[in-house]
Amino acid sequence: MDTLKNRWNKWNPVTILLSFFIIWFVFAFLVFPNVNTIYETFFGTGTFSLEPVEKLLRSDRAVQSVLNSILLAIILVFTVNIVGISLVLFTNYFDIKGASILKLSYFSTLVYGGVALNLGYKLVYGKNSPLTDFLTQINPNWDGNWFSGLFAVGFVMTFACTSNHMLFLSSALRNVDYQTIEAAKNLGASQITILKNVVLPTLKPTLFALTIITFLTGLSATSAPLVFGGKEFETITPMILTFANSSSSKDLATVLALVLGIVTIIVLTFMLRSEQKGNYISISKTKTTLVKQKINNKTVNILVHIIAYILFIIYTMPVLAIIIYSFTDAMAISSGFITWDSFTIDNYLLTFSSLEAVRPYLISLGYGFAGSFLVVAFCLLCAYLMKKYNNRLTRTLDFMLMIPWFLPSTLIAVGLTVTFNTNQWVVLNQVFTGTLWLLLIGYIIVNIPFTLRITKSTFFGINQEIEDAAKNLGANAFYTFIKVLLPIILPSIMGIYSLNFIGILPDYDLTVFLYHPLYEPLGITIMNATGNSASADTKALNLVYTVILVILNTMILTAVYGNLRFRKRKKV
Amino acid sequence: MITFQDVTIKYDDFTAVKNLNFEVKDGEFFTFLGPSGCGKTTTLRSLVGLIQPTSGEIYLDDKDITNLPTEKRDIKMVFQSYALFPTMTVYENIAFGLKVKKVEKAMIKQKVADIAKKVDLAAEQLAKKVSELSGGQQQRVAIARALVNQPNILVLDEPLSNLDAKLRVQLRNELKSLQKNFGITTVYVTHDQEEALTLSDRIAVFNKGEIEQIGTPEEIYEQSNSEFVCNFIGENNNITKLVTNHPERFDRLNLEENNAFYSRIEKLKISLFGQTYPLVEDELSFTGKIIDSEYYGIYTKYSIKVEDTVVRAVLKEKLSLGTDQNEKVQVILSQQHILQYK
Ligand SMILES: Nc1ncnc2c1ncn2[C@@H]1O[C@H](COP(=O)(O)OP(=O)(O)OP(=O)(O)O)[C@@H](O)[C@H]1O
Ligand SMILES: [Mg+2]
Numbered sequence A: 001m002d003t004l005k006n007r008w009n010k011w012n013p014v015t016i017l018l019s020f021f022i023i024w025f026v027f028a029f030l031v032f033p034n035v036n037t038i039y040e041t042f043f044g045t046g047t048f049s050l051e052p053v054e055k056l057l058r059s060d061r062a063v064q065s066v067l068n069s070i071l072l073a074i075i076l077v078f079t080v081n082i083v084g085i086s087l088v089l090f091t092n093y094f095d096i097k098g099a100s101i102l103k104l105s106y107f108s109t110l111v112y113g114g115v116a117l118n119l120g121y122k123l124v125y126g127k128n129s130p131l132t133d134f135l136t137q138i139n140p141n142w143d144g145n146w147f148s149g150l151f152a153v154g155f156v157m158t159f160a161c162t163s164n165h166m167l168f169l170s171s172a173l174r175n176v177d178y179q180t181i182e183a184a185k186n187l188g189a190s191q192i193t194i195l196k197n198v199v200l201p202t203l204k205p206t207l208f209a210l211t212i213i214t215f216l217t218g219l220s221a222t223s224a225p226l227v228f229g230g231k232e233f234e235t236i237t238p239m240i241l242t243f244a245n246s247s248s249s250k251d252l253a254t255v256l257a258l259v260l261g262i263v264t265i266i267v268l269t270f271m272l273r274s275e276q277k278g279n280y281i282s283i284s285k286t287k288t289t290l291v292k293q294k295i296n297n298k299t300v301n302i303l304v305h306i307i308a309y310i311l312f313i314i315y316t317m318p319v320l321a322i323i324i325y326s327f328t329d330a331m332a333i334s335s336g337f338i339t340w341d342s343f344t345i346d347n348y349l350l351t352f353s354s355l356e357a358v359r360p361y362l363i364s365l366g367y368g369f370a371g372s373f374l375v376v377a378f379c380l381l382c383a384y385l386m387k388k389y390n391n392r393l394t395r396t397l398d399f400m401l402m403i404p405w406f407l408p409s410t411l412i413a414v415g416l417t418v419t420f421n422t423n424q425w426v427v428l429n430q431v432f433t434g435t436l437w438l439l440l441i442g443y444i445i446v447n448i449p450f451t452l453r454i455t456k457s458t459f460f461g462i463n464q465e466i467e468d469a470a471k472n473l474g475a476n477a478f479y480t481f482i483k484v485l486l487p488i489i490l491p492s493i494m495g496i497y498s499l500n501f502i503g504i505l506p507d508y509d510l511t512v513f514l515y516h517p518l519y520e521p522l523g524i525t526i527m528n529a530t531g532n533s534a535s536a537d538t539k540a541l542n543l544v545y546t547v548i549l550v551i552l553n554t555m556i557l558t559a560v561y562g563n564l565r566f567r568k569r570k571k572v
Numbered sequence B: 001m002i003t004f005q006d007v008t009i010k011y012d013d014f015t016a017v018k019n020l021n022f023e024v025k026d027g028e029f030f031t032f033l034g035p036s037g038c039g040k041t042t043t044l045r046s047l048v049g050l051i052q053p054t055s056g057e058i059y060l061d062d063k064d065i066t067n068l069p070t071e072k073r074d075i076k077m078v079f080q081s082y083a084l085f086p087t088m089t090v091y092e093n094i095a096f097g098l099k100v101k102k103v104e105k106a107m108i109k110q111k112v113a114d115i116a117k118k119v120d121l122a123a124e125q126l127a128k129k130v131s132e133l134s135g136g137q138q139q140r141v142a143i144a145r146a147l148v149n150q151p152n153i154l155v156l157d158e159p160l161s162n163l164d165a166k167l168r169v170q171l172r173n174e175l176k177s178l179q180k181n182f183g184i185t186t187v188y189v190t191h192d193q194e195e196a197l198t199l200s201d202r203i204a205v206f207n208k209g210e211i212e213q214i215g216t217p218e219e220i221y222e223q224s225n226s227e228f229v230c231n232f233i234g235e236n237n238n239i240t241k242l243v244t245n246h247p248e249r250f251d252r253l254n255l256e257e258n259n260a261f262y263s264r265i266e267k268l269k270i271s272l273f274g275q276t277y278p279l280v281e282d283e284l285s286f287t288g289k290i291i292d293s294e295y296y297g298i299y300t301k302y303s304i305k306v307e308d309t310v311v312r313a314v315l316k317e318k319l320s321l322g323t324d325q326n327e328k329v330q331v332i333l334s335q336q337h338i339l340q341y342k
Helices: A013-043 A051-058 A060-093 A099-106 A114-125 A130-138 A150-160 A163-174 A178-186 A191-219 A223-229 A236-245 A247-277 A298-326 A330-335 A346-353 A355-388 A392-400 A409-419 A436-461 A464-472 A477-504 A522-530 A536-571 B040-048 B090-100 B105-118 B135-147 B165-182 B193-199 B217-222 B227-232 B240-245
Strands: B002-011 B014-024 B029-033 B055-060 B075-078 B153-157 B185-190 B202-207 B210-215 B236-238 B260-264 B269-272 B283-295 B300-306 B309-315 B328-334 B338-341
Touching: A013 A247, A013 A355, A013 A392, A013 A409, A013 A436, A051 A060, A051 A247, A060 A099, A060 A150, A060 A163, A060 A191, A060 A236, A060 A247, A060 A298, A099 A298, A114 A130, A114 A150, A114 A223, A114 A298, A114 A522, A114 A536, A150 A223, A163 A191, A178 A191, A191 A247, A223 A236, A223 A522, A236 A247, A236 A409, A247 A409, A298 A536, A330 A536, A346 A355, A346 A536, A355 A392, A355 A436, A355 A477, A355 A522, A355 A536, A409 A436, A436 A477, A464 A477, A464 B040, A464 B075, A477 A536, A522 A536, B002 B040, B014 B040, B014 B210, B029 B040, B029 B193, B040 B075, B040 B153, B040 B185, B075 B135, B090 B105, B090 B135, B105 B135, B135 B153, B135 B165, B153 B165, B165 B193, B185 B193, B193 B217, B202 B217, B202 B227, B210 B217, B210 B227, B227 B260, B227 B338, B236 B309, B240 B260, B240 B309, B269 B309, B300 B328
Parallel strands: B029 B185, B029 B202, B075 B153, B153 B185
Antiparallel strands: B002 B014, B002 B055, B202 B210, B236 B260, B260 B338, B269 B328, B283 B300, B283 B328, B300 B309
């Protein structure tokens, strides 16, 4: 980070070209569509008009959906954090029997996100599920549709949104200097005091970021409310989707999306301000690794074990259900009842017998590979430039690239469809809506902030002297990057790549706005099969899809993270 | 020969290094010595070409290299953190510079093997990951990685600061003999005065971005030409008060021009009160009382109160067998060893 001007690199034509590309991309896809949408909404007729806002306020359903979304987001911030922290403590901090099995189930949300997960919960808790049948048997008055509304959405999302906790909070916890815990013990602190005053405060920055992500996820939740919300609990995004699909109320969709954006920004500003207070810098020089804590109090210990295993059951059931039902016939799938005769592998045979059936897979795989590759490449480039040139321009860029975090993906999606519906000069008069490109661009955009944060932190984590040393030994900037820097950051880059990838595969929330109708991605297909109206055959097919998805994602994650862990061990 | 001419380096508004002028001769072991933050690394980085001076020129022999990028300079650096490439093996690390230069594979192999032998790295270490080496071995890899390129000049930024005391002394000696064997011009950065004194042909003492004195270790130590250098190197007694209280006795000092006086602690002599000590012509004797003593094994350090000044002195043997506390002693000062400053 030389603040000194680097005379030789200053006028490097490649750098200049790349910088222009980045500036164009940011303007064309991050700034322009959003600004354009706002403009179109309020100045669509040529003069400023608040008509769309009034229209919105007149619709009770719309207003209620805004309130519902905010309520859901707030609830999730609490429930997801509580469950997430518990999972992390159970697997990494406390000495729990069978922790490795628990871990496996807690990590399951990582390999089947979004719509696939909804499918699983529906199989376990929905109408016709064995559990519901059982409840009806005990209590004949039990409502078969009991699992719907705010409770159901909140329940599903609470357990669905803990993947980031498992990934990032765990790693933050593992980075806690064990000596601080020993020191606290030595000073006579109780286990609960140590947890509260020593361990949790060091996790604060991570928890803070996770809270933001959780809030945003809750605010723009799409698939879970669609599947489990029912009539009585509608949220913003599905509402926007409905409006966006009818030409008479397109403006309503935008205004709703804007409301979503404004709420997000208000909350973020509020949170960012409180973040300033809570930061700390680790000063430990000789870190020792965390040793799992045995809970001294017997009652507490038993209680914690019980909770851990209840969570285990909750996390395992949906996956198990998907796997089991994928091996049963249509009859069992639609009725929920399984007998010995129900088992069959026909579903699998069916899936692989026609190209048509694997099509959604191929489409999503294509988007997954291309989308996460492009976003990682783009963020690498940006991070590199930011490290090399720390000036006002790169700082502005850093801020601009965070836009997708400040705006809910729904607003971005609406912005993209509305803006690139007609030919726009910023993209050389191309129309993107209704092409395959739009979804790809969408995937890239929404994955930028997170990818950038990770790449940046790995990049800035590299000792500057390493880069200097390579140059001093005669390597030019490109060679240094490829041969020295890239291998160092590769593990984290692979990690973020695979996370993006498995996020894109079953994505529904963004996809539904942007996909090409003739090229239906996996998320859409699975979602269609989750609805009550779907035929048992479609359902069967999608169970197979989901199982394959789970296997695929598991393989990717074990390959990447398994490898990572191996490397780490060698290092020590 | 390296020449710095009026080199000034600024970080934004902050001037890290001001108006440097010095020369390093061929084959010389030249050391930058100074407290933390005084601009040693900054100066070194400008010599290596990792940063650019805000003004001034740097010459190598007669060539102006001020604007030459680091990869084009024949000056190789050993970094403070060693900066070994963690994803490569020891061999790959050492071979890096040669590979960049597109040297033939067989040649690289030969050269790496040669240099590894010279820095005492066993052949089986070459296949290891750098993270599997000890601190001392890592340092030797860092040195080998620089030396294998046969640079004109080798530059080292506090290469011993991460090591434990014993290894530091051992490697210091190895470094010196390596430099002698290769005959390579070496610029060395340290804030450890002992390292500077034992290794260097000449030392430049930095203070707040400026050079206070350049000279051989003896010159720097015996004839420190500023109060800062005098205080930074070695241990001192500030005897200004004693001198100003007895101006008539310190007849060999320049009392008109100077007003700060120091004496290095090992230059003081002590003799027990009552024993006669034959004073040489420029020597003065004062009476004092021992108030403290520290036992170091090789020597013992005494704190003695003379009038209202506390001076320290070292003795190879302890003064007496009994307690030294409150013992009355004579302190003998030799005027020619008193350092005087304005
Ligand atoms: N990149 C930078 N930006 C701004 N100021 C800097 C930068 N690098 C160094 N400085 C400042 O320049 C001054 C000299 O720094 P330098 O690293 O040269 O010190 P040093 O003598 O090597 O110290 P040390 O013995 O601690 O390594 C310091 O005051 C430091 O704060
Ligand atoms: Mg330094």
